[in-house]
Amino acid sequence: xxxxxxSSFAARxxxxxxxxxxxxxxxxxxxxxxxxxxxxxxxxxxRSHSALETSTLYINSNLQEVETAITNSSWLVxxxxxxxxxxxxxxSKIVNDNPAVVGSIVALNPAKYRGMKYxxxxxxxxxxxxxxxxxxxxxxxxxxxxxFQIPMLLGTPTWSEPYFDAGGADEVITTFSxxxxxxxxxxxxxxxxxxxxxxxxxxxTSIKPYDESVNLILSRNSSFVVNTLYEASPxxxxxxxxxxxxxDSTMIKVGQRMLRGISDDFEAVLAGNKAYGVYGPLDNGWxxxxxxxYKDFLRPNVHINIILIIILIIGTFLIAVICFQLIKKLxxxxxxFSNILLRIADDKLDNTIPEIKSNDxxxxxxxxxxxxxVSIKENNDHRKDIQGARDIQSHIVPDQSFVSDLFELYAMIxxxxxxxxxxxxxxxxxxxxxxxxxxGDVSGKGFPAxxxxxxxxxxxxxxxxxxxxxxxxxxxxxxxxxxxNKLDMFVTMFFGCLDxxxxxxxxxxxxxxxxxxxxxxxxxxxxxxxxxxVLGAMQDFEYKDQELQLEKGTRLIVYSDGVxxxxxxxxxxxxxxxxxxxxxxxPADISSEVAVNSLREDVRSFAQSxxxxxxxxxxxxIMIITI
Amino acid sequence: MKVETKKIEDxxxxxxxxxxxxxxxxxxxxxxxxxLSDEPGADIQxxxxxxxxxxxxxxxxxxxxxxxxxSNGSKMVLKKLQPQVKEVxxxxxxxxxxxxx
Numbered sequence: 229x230x231x232x233x234x235s236s237f238a239a240r241x242x243x244x245x246x247x248x249x250x251x252x253x254x255x256x257x258x259x260x261x262x263x264x265x266x267x268x269x270x271x272x273x274x275r276s277h278s279a280l281e282t283s284t285l286y287i288n289s290n291l292q293e294v295e296t297a298i299t300n301s302s303w304l305v306x307x308x309x310x311x312x313x314x315x316x317x318x319x320s321k322i323v324n325d326n327p328a329v330v331g332s333i334v335a336l337n338p339a340k341y342r343g344m345k346y347x348x349x350x351x352x353x354x355x356x357x358x359x360x361x362x363x364x365x366x367x368x369x370x371x372x373x374x375x376f377q378i379p380m381l382l383g384t385p386t387w388s389e390p391y392f393d394a395g396g397a398d399e400v401i402t403t404f405s406x407x408x409x410x411x412x413x414x415x416x417x418x419x420x421x422x423x424x425x426x427x428x429x430x431x432x433t434s435i436k437p438y439d440e441s442v443n444l445i446l447s448r449n450s451s452f453v454v455n456t457l458y459e460a461s462p463x464x465x466x467x468x469x470x471x472x473x474x475x476d477s478t479m480i481k482v483g484q485r486m487l488r489g490i491s492d493d494f495e496a497v498l499a500g501n502k503a504y505g506v507y508g509p510l511d512n513g514w515x516x517x518x519x520x521x522y523k524d525f526l527r528p529n530v531h532i533n534i535i536l537i538i539i540l541i542i543g544t545f546l547i548a549v550i551c552f553q554l555i556k557k558l559x560x561x562x563x564x565f566s567n568i569l570l571r572i573a574d575d576k577l578d579n580t581i582p583e584i585k586s587n588d589x590x591x592x593x594x595x596x597x598x599x600x601x602v603s604i605k606e607n608n609d610h611r612k613d614i615q616g617a618r619d620i621q622s623h624i625v626p627d628q629s630f631v632s633d634l635f636e637l638y639a640m641i642x643x644x645x646x647x648x649x650x651x652x653x654x655x656x657x658x659x660x661x662x663x664x665x666x667x668g669d670v671s672g673k674g675f676p677a678x679x680x681x682x683x684x685x686x687x688x689x690x691x692x693x694x695x696x697x698x699x700x701x702x703x704x705x706x707x708x709x710x711x712x713n714k715l716d717m718f719v720t721m722f723f724g725c726l727d728x729x730x731x732x733x734x735x736x737x738x739x740x741x742x743x744x745x746x747x748x749x750x751x752x753x754x755x756x757x758x759x760x761x762v763l764g765a766m767q768d769f770e771y772k773d774q775e776l777q778l779e780k781g782t783r784l785i786v787y788s789d790g791v792x793x794x795x796x797x798x799x800x801x802x803x804x805x806x807x808x809x810x811x812x813x814x815p816a817d818i819s820s821e822v823a824v825n826s827l828r829e830d831v832r833s834f835a836q837s838x839x840x841x842x843x844x845x846x847x848x849x850i851m852i853i854t855i
Numbered sequence: 856m857k858v859e860t861k862k863i864e865d866x867x868x869x870x871x872x873x874x875x876x877x878x879x880x881x882x883x884x885x886x887x888x889x890x891l892s893d894e895p896g897a898d899i900q901x902x903x904x905x906x907x908x909x910x911x912x913x914x915x916x917x918x919x920x921x922x923x924x925x926s927n928g929s930k931m932v933l934k935k936l937q938p939q940v941k942e943v944x945x946x947x948x949x950x951x952x953x954x955x956x
Contacts (some may be wrong), residue, residue, distance in 0.1 A: 392951035674879065716919040720947055723924070739947030761948030765918050768949070789911075846876070 237562070238555035246548050253540045256341075258535065264529045266633050272504055272525035275437035276493070280506045280518050283435045287445065290431055291404075295385065295422050295512075297326050298406045305334055305408055312336075314410045322351045322421055323358050328431075331397045331422035333363070335370050337380065340416040345370070351397065373650045375403040383407055383415060387512050389451050390425055392464040400425045402453060418807055429454045432516070438524040442498070443821045445510070451482055453514060457498070482507065486515035561590050565597055572597075577605045606674040621647050621678055622686030624685050626654060628756050629821060634728050635663065638820035639851035642790075642828065648847035649677025649719075650788045651685055655692055661728045664692050667851050668721040668763075669740065669788040677847075680717045684709060684763070698772040700724040702736040704762070713755060718764035721787050722757075726778070731855060733776045733784075738763050741789050744811045748781030748848065752811035773824040783823070783854045785811055790848035794831045802834050820852040827852075856880035858887040866897045873905040873919045876913030891931075892923035899924070904935035914949060921953050932956055 277739075301318060308314035319332040335347035345364040353359050363370065370376050375388045388403040400421045407415040432443045432454045445454035450465040460469070466486070470479035477494040482505070485492060491508035498519060505519035561584060568579045581598050584591040588608040622641075630637040638654045649670030656663045666683060670677040684705065691704045702723050711720070720740040726733050735808040739762035758772045778784075789805075810830050814823055827850050835844065856874040863869055868891065891899055909917075917933075924931050924937045932954045937945065943952045 450926065533921070563868065669911065671915045716915055718911075718915060739949070741946070757946075759948050759950060761943045761951050762914075766922075766952055769948075 232329055236556070237559045238552050240549045241555050242548055246544060246553050249547055250544055253544065257533065257536050257540065261529060261533055264532055265526060268529055269504075269527050272437065272520055273493070275525075276441075276504060276506045276518055276520055279437040279441070280508055283432060283443070283516055283518065284508055284510060286435060287428075287432060287516060290428070291387075291423075291510070291512055294326060294328060294404050296422055297322055297329070298332075298404060298419055298421050299385075302419055303407055305417060309408070309416060311735055312346050312348060312362075315346075319348055319350035320360055321357045323352050325357075326421070327702050328423055329421045329603055330399070330401060330424045330427075331393075333370075333375075333418070333420045333422075335364075335376055335418045335420070337416050338371065340410070340414065343615055347569075353388060362559075375405045375420055379405040379407045379418055380415055383409070383413075387447070387514070388448055389447050390453050392462055394423065397422050397424070402428075402447070403538075416667070425453060429456065429786070435521075436518060438520045440524045441520040442628060444801060446483070446486055446515045446517070446518070448487075448513045450487055457519070469470065482517075486517065489513070489515070519769070539729055558590070561594065565593060568597060568601075569598065572601055572604065575608075577608070617675070618643075618646050621682065624682050625652055628655060630656070632656070632728075634855065635726070636820045636854045637663075637665070637851065638824045638826055639667075640828065640849070642844070644790070644844045644847050645674045647675060647678035648779075649673055649681050649791065650847035650849035651681045651691065651719075652786075652849055652851050653688055654851075655689070656728075660696070663726045663728060663785070663853075664698075664724070665726070665742065665851065665853065666721055666723040666788040667743075667788060668719045669847070669849070670719045671717055671762075673847065676715075676717070680709075680719065680764075684719050684721075696736050698723060698736055699771055702738060702760075702771045702773075703769070704734040706738070706761075706763045706769060706771070707767050709764045713764050716765070718762040720762045720789075724784070726853070726855075731778045731780070731782075733778050734773055735776070736760060736773045737769050738771065741787060741792060743787070744785040744807060745776075746783040746785065746811050747777075747814070748779060750814075750816060752808050752814075776855055780855055781816065783811075783814070783820075783852060784850055785823075785827070786851045787827075787854075788847060788849040790844075790846035791827070793846060793849065794835045794848070795845060796835050802831055806830075806834070820854045822853070823852045824850045856884055858884065858933060860891065866889060866894060868897060868899045870899060870901040870902055872901060873906070873924070875908040876906070876916070877908065877910045881910065881912035881916060884913060885919070887925070888920055891928060892920060892927040894925040894930065895929065897924075899929060899931045901931065901933050902935055903940060904936065906940055907923050909940060909943060911947075914943070914947060917949065917953060931945075 262370045299403050301322060304318050315334040319334055322814050323329050331349060331351045333347050336344065339346050346362055347370045347665055348360065349363045350358050350360045374391065378388065379386050385404065385406045388405065390400055393399065393401050401424055404421045404423065406419045408417045408419055410416050432445060433456055434471045436443060442457045443450065443454055444457060447453050448468055450467060451462065452460050466479060466483035470476040470483065476496070478494060482494050486507050489509035493504065493506040495502065495504055502522040503519050504522065505517055507515055507517035511841065535691065562580060564582055568581060571579055579601060581594055582593045625641065628639055635683040637654060641648065641650050641652065643650065649672055650666045652666065654665040666688060670680045670684065687705045687708045692701050705849060721738045721742040722735065723738065724735040726734055737757035738760045742757045744752055745755050746752045755776065758774060760771045761769045788828045792802055792804055792807055809822055810827060828848065831848065856876055859871040861869045864915060870891065891897070934956050936955060941955070944955060945955065
């Protein structure tokens with residue numbers, strides 16, 4: 229199918245079409261990708277904000293639940309603040325009722341209890357079992373713990389920074405501490421609930437806009453409470469993360485704004501990927517953040533692009549195949565036509581040109597070729613006709629050469645076109661021992677002149693055989709061809725009759741150029757001719773004849789005006805002077821034939837002296853008789 | 856080749872021929888000059904002072920015109936012929952059948 233791909237018309241046409249379509253597809257793909265990208269980004273913004281909102285509400289309510297559980301049970305501790313045995317009941321109920329809580333403590337302020345240290349601690353032990361003990365010991369001085377110390381100092385409920393509670397919960401937790409105060413406002417005990425960060429993380433990560441989104445919750449001091457970005461120790465903050473990552477200025481700025489409780493969004497590069505994040509404050513002074521990678525929310529676009537690229541490749545391939553086949557089919561006649569044209573060039577004109585059903589340029593071409601073939605055929609026939617006419621005309625006049633003891637005659641006709649209107653004829657009458665000869669020139673050229681010329685020759689042949697008088701020969705020819713000569717064609721003619729006994733020349737010049745006579749001494753001159761009318765112009769014209777006594781060694785040069793009016797490229801004529809000059813320079817001993825050819829050559833060299841392409845503009849006839 | 860015809864008075868025309876009458880211009884010349892034979896009994900004077908050359912085809916046109924004028928009773932005179940043109944008319948015997956002044 230793709231044979232001769234580089235040179236075929238189909239391939240050359242298909243290539244730009246393919247390039248065009250590919251560019252069009254690529255541009256479309258680019259703009260679709262851009263458009264979808266924007267849509268997806270907008271969607272990511274919307275989804276992120278709504279996820280942040282939902283998360284904030286959800287986490288707030290979860291934290292609120294813990295806070296409420298402690299706050300609502302504080303009156304119970306108040307009631308039995310001197311009976312530590314009740315602490316078991318209170319704390320274990322807190323743990324039991326709140327699945328988020330892994331442990332609960334009621335710790336007494338020793339300053340209010342005469343130095344007595346007691347911290348009753350219920351702890352979830354996996355499943356439903358809850359243990360209880362006083363965790364105050366030499367190894368565990370609860371008075372130094374943040375969860376105890378900070379609310380003691382502030383006198384307000386606080387959420388602690390995340391910490392690993394060794395000896396207590398034995399996992400990373402954050403503690404809600406509620407200070408219990410007496411009537412004087414002095415804190416006598418701290419009532420706490422431990423919240424498992426594992427549990428909080430699972431709650432926080434249950435809401436995210438994309439599967440791979442990262443949820444972060446920062447404490448008041450910017451420590452990670454929830455962190456699904458990377459494995460971090462409880463002491464790490466968003467700032468330590470930023471410093472670890474080439475002092476990521478975006479994250480530092482975001483961290484600072486989160487600490488101030490601002491809600492906003494941002495773009496950053498996280499773990500090498502461009503990402504979009506949103507953040508906002510929680511009720512307890514913490515901050516929540518959700519980050520989604522561009523890679524994730526633009527993933528549908530990648531799928532769309534892959535589908536589009538596959539369609540592009542398949543589509544382009546199909547178009548290429550269809551185009552190639554279609555153009556090949558459409559241009560098939562062209563190669564057929566070129567074969568036919570080559571055959572026509574080889575003169576084979578019998579070709580059947582395939583029909584074209586479509587009404588297009590190919591059909592126009594096909595019809596043009598058919599017309600051309602017909603025309604060439606006709607022209608060929610015409611050419612053959614012309615060649616035939618030329619052959620016939622060249623046989624109308626007698627042989628070029630006639631030689632006898634007394635004279636030697638040579639004549640030639642050189643037509644300007646295929647056929648011409650010049651004529652010569654001669655005829656020796658043995659009975660009277662005379663030579664009749666003539667040179668004529670029919671008005672006009674080509675076929676009309678040639679047909680008229682053949683009529684004149686026939687008339688001369690007929691008439692000269694039955695007439696002894698040259699004057700009557702000419703008169704009879706004139707009357708014959710003038711009769712009903714509607715086209716008013718005429719012929720100029722020099723008609724001579726040489727008596728071979730006396731060498732007396734009788735002649736009638738019917739409007740023809742005067743012949744040149746070359747005397748034996750080499751002198752040349754024009755014969756003085758009487759102005760008789762051309763033949764064919766008018767009937768009943770009385771022609772005057774003339775006589776001239778010749779002698780041995782004389783030459784007669786009879787010619788048509790094609791000789792004297794031969795033109796060169798400067799539009800100057802060969803002329804009578806030049807003819808005389810040529811005639812007088814003629815060597816005495818050359819034959820009539822050599823002399824005729826010499827004159828023809830002289831005329832030719834004159835006409836072509838400056839421009840070899842000069843076209844002969846008139847028939848040239850020369851007859852030379854050497855006595 | 857150029858032919859200009861002026862009507863001097865009723866049935867009297869003056870014609871001015873300029874240029875060369877040869878194979879190329881003979882047909883135009885014929886078309887132009889044969890209009891002169893439209894009016895019977897006309898007197899036509901042809902000024903040939905600017906006629907530089909005439910071929911045998913040109914002579915044929917003059918012959919046609921002369922014959923046509925003869926048949927409708929018109930007269931034609933050629934005037935002021937240049938010597939080489941006059942010579943052609945003389946050699947071919949046209950001087951015998953066409954009036955030349």
